[in-house]
Amino acid sequence: MPNISQKGQRMPASPIRKLTPYADKAKQDGKTVFHLNIGQPDIETPEGMINAIKNVDFKVWAYTPSEGTLSYRKQLTKYYNRNGYNITPEDIIVTAGGSEAISITFMTCLDAGDEVLVPEPYYANYNGFASQSDIVVKPILSYIDSGFALPPIAEFEKHISSKTKAIFICSPNNPTGYLYSREEMEALKALVLKYDLYLFADEAYREFVYGDQPFVSPMHLDGLDENVVIIDTVSKRYSACGARLGCIITKNKKFWQTAIKFAQARLSPGLVEQIAGEAAIDTPDEYFDRVKAEYNSRRNTIVSALNKMEGVYCPNPGGAFYVMAQLPIDNSDKFCQWMLEEFSYNNQTVMMAPATGFYSTPGLGYNQVRLAYVLNNSDLEKAMTCLAEALRVYPGRVDNAEGLKLSAETVA
Amino acid sequence: MPNISQKGQRMPASPIRKLTPYADKAKQDGKTVFHLNIGQPDIETPEGMINAIKNVDFKVWAYTPSEGTLSYRKQLTKYYNRNGYNITPEDIIVTAGGSEAISITFMTCLDAGDEVLVPEPYYANYNGFASQSDIVVKPILSYIDSGFALPPIAEFEKHISSKTKAIFICSPNNPTGYLYSREEMEALKALVLKYDLYLFADEAYREFVYGDQPFVSPMHLDGLDENVVIIDTVSKRYSACGARLGCIITKNKKFWQTAIKFAQARLSPGLVEQIAGEAAIDTPDEYFDRVKAEYNSRRNTIVSALNKMEGVYCPNPGGAFYVMAQLPIDNSDKFCQWMLEEFSYNNQTVMMAPATGFYSTPGLGYNQVRLAYVLNNSDLEKAMTCLAEALRVYPGRVDNAEGLKLSAETVA
Numbered sequence: 072m073p074n075i076s077q078k079g080q081r082m083p084a085s086p087i088r089k090l091t092p093y094a095d096k097a098k099q100d101g102k103t104v105f106h107l108n109i110g111q112p113d114i115e116t117p118e119g120m121i122n123a124i125k126n127v128d129f130k131v132w133a134y135t136p137s138e139g140t141l142s143y144r145k146q147l148t149k150y151y152n153r154n155g156y157n158i159t160p161e162d163i164i165v166t167a168g169g170s171e172a173i174s175i176t177f178m179t180c181l182d183a184g185d186e187v188l189v190p191e192p193y194y195a196n197y198n199g200f201a202s203q204s205d206i207v208v209k210p211i212l213s214y215i216d217s218g219f220a221l222p223p224i225a226e227f228e229k230h231i232s233s234k235t236k237a238i239f240i241c242s243p244n245n246p247t248g249y250l251y252s253r254e255e256m257e258a259l260k261a262l263v264l265k266y267d268l269y270l271f272a273d274e275a276y277r278e279f280v281y282g283d284q285p286f287v288s289p290m291h292l293d294g295l296d297e298n299v300v301i302i303d304t305v306s307k308r309y310s311a312c313g314a315r316l317g318c319i320i321t322k323n324k325k326f327w328q329t330a331i332k333f334a335q336a337r338l339s340p341g342l343v344e345q346i347a348g349e350a351a352i353d354t355p356d357e358y359f360d361r362v363k364a365e366y367n368s369r370r371n372t373i374v375s376a377l378n379k380m381e382g383v384y385c386p387n388p389g390g391a392f393y394v395m396a397q398l399p400i401d402n403s404d405k406f407c408q409w410m411l412e413e414f415s416y417n418n419q420t421v422m423m424a425p426a427t428g429f430y431s432t433p434g435l436g437y438n439q440v441r442l443a444y445v446l447n448n449s450d451l452e453k454a455m456t457c458l459a460e461a462l463r464v465y466p467g468r469v470d471n472a473e474g475l476k477l478s479a480e481t482v483a
Numbered sequence: 484m485p486n487i488s489q490k491g492q493r494m495p496a497s498p499i500r501k502l503t504p505y506a507d508k509a510k511q512d513g514k515t516v517f518h519l520n521i522g523q524p525d526i527e528t529p530e531g532m533i534n535a536i537k538n539v540d541f542k543v544w545a546y547t548p549s550e551g552t553l554s555y556r557k558q559l560t561k562y563y564n565r566n567g568y569n570i571t572p573e574d575i576i577v578t579a580g581g582s583e584a585i586s587i588t589f590m591t592c593l594d595a596g597d598e599v600l601v602p603e604p605y606y607a608n609y610n611g612f613a614s615q616s617d618i619v620v621k622p623i624l625s626y627i628d629s630g631f632a633l634p635p636i637a638e639f640e641k642h643i644s645s646k647t648k649a650i651f652i653c654s655p656n657n658p659t660g661y662l663y664s665r666e667e668m669e670a671l672k673a674l675v676l677k678y679d680l681y682l683f684a685d686e687a688y689r690e691f692v693y694g695d696q697p698f699v700s701p702m703h704l705d706g707l708d709e710n711v712v713i714i715d716t717v718s719k720r721y722s723a724c725g726a727r728l729g730c731i732i733t734k735n736k737k738f739w740q741t742a743i744k745f746a747q748a749r750l751s752p753g754l755v756e757q758i759a760g761e762a763a764i765d766t767p768d769e770y771f772d773r774v775k776a777e778y779n780s781r782r783n784t785i786v787s788a789l790n791k792m793e794g795v796y797c798p799n800p801g802g803a804f805y806v807m808a809q810l811p812i813d814n815s816d817k818f819c820q821w822m823l824e825e826f827s828y829n830n831q832t833v834m835m836a837p838a839t840g841f842y843s844t845p846g847l848g849y850n851q852v853r854l855a856y857v858l859n860n861s862d863l864e865k866a867m868t869c870l871a872e873a874l875r876v877y878p879g880r881v882d883n884a885e886g887l888k889l890s891a892e893t894v895a
Contacts, residue, residue, distance in 0.1 A: 072709040073648065073681045075741045078616075079591045085747035088549070109546075116544040124755060125537050132528040132723040134521075137500070167579045167727065170749035178615060179491045183595060199748030203590060203616075204490075236485065269485045297484040311544040313754030315579065315727075329487045335497035336611030337582035342725030343536060343755050347544075 082202050086195045086428025093411035094422050102415050105454035107442040108407075108422040110245065112392065114310040114365070114445075117358050123350035127343060134339040138331055139165025139318070143345040146352040147318065154277070156290040156301075162320055164330055165340045169275050169304035169317040173200045176300050176319060179330045180269050181206045186234045187271070188227055192219070192395065192429035192436065194245045194273070207234070210431045215397055215439065218386035219247035221255040224262055237269035238262065243276040243286070246429045246441040247395045248370075248388025250280060256287045263298050270295065273302045276391035278359055281367045284389055296322040307392075309351050310362075316344040366392050369444040369451055376455035377442075380462060382470055392444050395426060401467035402437050403427055409465065416460040419453060438469070494614050498607045498840025505823035506834050514827050517866035519854040520819075520834040522657065524804065526722040526777070526857075529770050535762035539755060546751040550743055551577025551730070555757040558764040559730065566689070568702040568713075574734055576742055577752045581687050581716035581729040585612045588712050588731060591742045592648050592681050593618045599649045599683070600639055604631070604807065604841035604848065606657045606685070619646070622843045627809055627851065630798035631659035633667040636674055649681035650674065655688040655698070655802025658841045658853040660782075662692060662801030668699045675710050682707065685714045688803035690771055693779045696801050708734040719804075721763045722774075728756040778804050781856040781863055788867035789854075792874060794882055804856050807838060813879035814849050815839055821877065828872040831865060850881070 087109055094104050138144070144160035151158050166172040173196075181187060183205035189197060191210030201208045209230050213219045227238065238259065242251040251259075263270045272289050280286045289299040304317035321327055370387070373394060377385035382399030400406040403425035410420050426439030444451060462468065499521055506516050550556070556572035563570050578584040585608075593599060595617035601609060603622030613620045621642050625631045639650065650671065654663040663671075675682045684701050692698045701711040716729035733739055782799070785806060789797035794811030812818040815837035822832050838851030856863060874880065 072735070072737070073592070073679050075737055076590065076592055076594045076597070076648075078594055079741035079744070082590075082741065082744040082748075084744050085549075088747055111546050113543065115542045120544070121539070121541075124539055127533070127536055129533075130527045131525065132532070132721075132725045134523050134724040137497075167583075167753075168749065171579075174749075178488065178494075180485070180488050182488045182490055183617065185488070196748045196750070199744070203745065203748070205595065236488075267485050309544075312546045313544045313751060315751065315753045323484070325484070325487055329491035329494065332491070332494040332496050332611070333615065335500055336494075336608045336615070337580065337586070338608070339725060339727065341579075341727045341753055341756065344753065 078202070078205070083198050085199070087424050090407055090411060090422060093408055097411045097420060101418065103419040104411065105419065105421045105446060105450055105457065107444070107446065107454060108424045110307065110392070110443050110445065111312055112307065112310045112445045113447065114362055116310050117351055117354040119354055120309055120311060120347045120351045123347045124343060127346060129342070132342060135342050135345060137334040137339055139163065139340055140345050143349045146349045150352045151320065154288070156288065156320070158320060158322070162322055162327070164319045164327065164334050165345060166317045166319060166334070167340055168306060168315040169273065169302050170196065170200070172302045172304070172317045172319045173197070173273070174203065175330050175333045176271055176302060177201065177204050177206055178333055179326055181236050184234060185236045186232070187237045187239050188230055188235060189239045190222055191432060192246055192426060194241060195428045197239065198431065208431060212432060213247070215384065215386060215395065218388065219244065219249040219395065221251055221258065224258050227262055231266055235266065235268060237271050239271040239273070241273035241275070243279060243388070243390025245276065245391055246393050246424070246426070248391045248393045250284055250389030251287065252284060253287045256289065256292060260289070260292050260295055264294070268298065269300060270298050271300050271302060275304050275307050278308050279363065279366055279392060280390040281363070281370060282389055286390070290320070298323070300326060305348055305351060309354065311347070311351070314344045314347060315341065316348050366444065369448055370394070372448050372451050373442060373444050373455065376452065380459050383462070394442050394444070395439050396442060397439050398462060399468055399470050400438055400462070400465060401469050403440050405467060406465060407440065410461055414461050414464070416457045419457050421454045421457050421461070490614065490617070495610050499836050502819055502823060502834060505820055509823045509832060513830065515831040516823070517831065517833045517858060517862055517869065519856070519858065519866060520836045522719065522804070522855050522857065523724055524719065524722045524857045525859065526774055528722050529763055529766040531766055532721055532723060532759045532763045535759045536755060539758060541754070544754060547754050547757060549746040549751055551575065551752055552757050555761045558761045562764045563732065566700070568700065568732070570702070570732060570734065574732055574739070576731045576739065576746050577757060578729045578731060578746070579752055580718060580727040581685065581714050582608065582612070584714045584716070584729045584731045585609070585685070586615065587742050587745045588683055588714060589613065589616050589618055590745055591738055596646060597648045598644070598646045599651050600642055600647060601651045602634055603844060604658055604838060606653060607840045609651065610843065620843060624844060625659070627796065627798060627807065630800065631656065631661040631807065633663055633670065636670050639674055643678055647678065647680060649683050651683040651685070653685035653687070655691060655800070657688065657803055658805050658836070658838070659807045660800025660803045660805050662696055663699065664696060665699045668701065668704060672701070672704050672707055676706070680710065681712060682710050683712050683714060687716050687719050690720050691775065691778055691804055692802040693775070693782060694801055698802070702732070710735070712738060717760055717763060721766065723759070723763070726756045726759065727753065728760050778856065781860055782806070784860050784863050785854060785856050785867065788864065792871050795874070806854050806856070807851050808854060809851050810874060811880055811882050812850055812874070812877060813881050815852050817879060818877060819852065822873055826873050826876070828869045831869050833866045833869050833873070
């Protein structure tokens with residue numbers, strides 16, 4: 072039998088999806104499983120988008136230009152310029168989701184062995200895209216005590232070498248929900264200019280910001296045109312994860328002209344998606360008002376329920392629809408699997424993402440889980456009741472920080 | 484300004500799309516341009532597929548499993564088993580077009596510096612996907628005199644080293660239209676078994692076979708389960724290029740389990756596409772009968788017109804919707820650009836793909852062009868009249884083989 076590549080062997084499996092067989096088994100056994108493990112919202116896709124699909128009127132389902140149709144890029148420009156980005160359609164390349172935007176961005180800027188600095192914890196699939204291109208992700212640790220604020224700039228500087236090509240942020244953040252402040256963005260700006268680095272910004276959760284602090288994009292900062300690459304997607308914005316429609320935005324022409332070569336190799340983004348995406352730009356404000364109010368209320372439900380549990384700590388994040396909670400447990404992988412395999416309360420249980428998948432520093436994340444508040448308040452409350460009960464009876468419960476530390480070292 | 488990667492600099496631009504600015508200019512100047520340069524058929528997508536789009540009834544445009552929905556993979560299994568493939572839904576991974584299927588297949592089997600042998604001329608974007616992963620494409624030359632039949636096995640063997648991991652074929656072939664015979668497939672089987680190589684088969688044009696010779700897939704051969712990876716797409720089969728819906732088929736479980744990790748990183752193929760793809764499987768035979776009859780008639784039109792031109796030679800290929808023609812010209816890049824920039828006949832001209840983009844051996848393809856017969860017979864006839872006139876007046880016309888050879892050496 073011919074061999075699999077080394078790259079294929081090294082490629083990480085999705086840590087978010089790896090517990091799925093246990094969840095399937097639990098459901099086969101008749102348990103209700105509350106899915107807080109994955110960022111698939113239950114929110115309805117805007118009607119205008121669905122209607123655009125239903126009203127397609129082409130006879131030939133044809134290729135579009137590799138950079139996306141001009142009419143979609145014009146609509147996108149309208150949307151981004153309403154958000155103060157000051158771009159033109161020529162600054163955009165339409166992609167198959169945020170995923171392809173990341174892959175193309177990595178290949179455009181980094182060679183094998185090159186490094187990208189990413190505040191940790193971070194979205195697990197960044198590792199997958201890095202692994203595809205033999206790129207090295209250097210994690211810069213952020214802490215739950217500060218709600219996962221931007222790590223001190225000095226920590227970034229410690230890890231900058233001639234191999235460092237970029238800093239990659241996600242704000243509002245997946246998995247922590249943290250929203251970077253203007254001060255933090257200005258600090259990043261000074262850093263990338265000082266070392267002549269790219270600043271990649273994953274803005275999948277731009278629309279989901281709660282409270283008074285405004286969303287600040289690197290596109291809002293002056294003097295960064297050559298450094299900034301925005302990664303975006305309609306997946307979360309319009310609850311259209313299955314559309315696989317994203318984009319890259321940059322004012323760096325050399326980047327654009329290189330990235331388009333990768334886009335040309337795969338020929339075209341999807342036509343129907345672009346038609347629907349075009350319609351989405353006219354989604355009324357009321358849609359977002361309603362969705363944001365709903366998420367905000369869910370965030371309050373989940374954060375308040377978590378912090379009421381003995382030994383649990385959960386910061387109240389400024390955006391996205393995730394929280395990272397610290398639990399009094401020995402090992403989040405074991406705990407999340409145990410919840411599905413062995414635990415139930417009123418024949419219900421909860422599926423969560425062990426935080427280990429979001430840390431690449433060994434030994435971290437063993438006492439944290441990520442919860443996506445993608446279910447309604449009533450289900451969230453039931454899920455929180457389940458979790459509280461589970462923590463009460465979990466055999467691997469660890470109640471003191473020393474025990475936690477020890478346990479993390481054992482498994483590391 | 485931060486630097487572009489070496490990979491990005493090396494990445495080839497699409498040779499098929501590089502003449503587009505000249506075609507745009509010609510059209511702005513009021514010329515009619517017959518597009519025979521790109522495999523975008525004018526054939527209508529099956530009604531059932533379009534209706535499936537119009538009838539979507541979901542409220543949330545959600546992710547699907549990374550390997551594709553079970554119901555789509557079940558329908559695909561029906562289609563492939565009608566074609567004698569003997570597969571199950573577990574042998575399939577649904578992808579974003581054939582393009583993503585190739586990318587994932589390359590990454591699953593080859594590391595940087597590894598080699599894949601490809602009969603030349605070949606589909607230009609294979610270079611792009613190889614370049615993305617720093618993989619080396621080794622061309623094995625086929626000849627227009629034999630209609631681009633499979634090169635002698637001894638030629639493959641000459642290029643096999645410890646770095647060789649796979650042989651990559653496309654049948655019916657893009658760009659040549661050549662359809663491999665059972666004998667040729669059996670010879671490839673013996674070769675890959677002897678050297679324990681993968682056999683990648685791009686079958687985008689499976690449905691388009693003319694004449695009596697049957698289509699033979701490696702899936703029709705016994706004892707190759709661990710070696711064969713099929714690359715497929717609905718793009719050409721249902722004239723649905725803009726759907727970006729393809730798949731990988733393999734019975735090699737280790738391959739599948741590795742490939743799915745790359746598929747998980749990009750989360751999901753498109754949902755609407757899979758719904759439409761599911762409906763497409765029930766496309767009535769009459770659709771294909773009609774489409775094949777149309778292509779067959781166009782093939783006859785174009786092949787016969789080309790061979791009537793002084794100094795032109797065009798084999799009559801067994802499948803796909805391309806021909807490669809040898810022209811009495813000094814340089815196909817120059818000629819194709821000249822056709823757009825300087826030539827017109829009755830205010831019309833023709834856009835073709837210079838064959839240089841399909842050869843990676845330096846100096847080859849300068850007296851060949853690829854023509855896609857994706858226009859109706861009447862337009863094809865007008866295009867052929869144009870081409871005949873262009874060849875009559877082209878300043879770089881070269882009428883003897885010696886001149887051709889010299890010219891190729893000059894530009895190489």
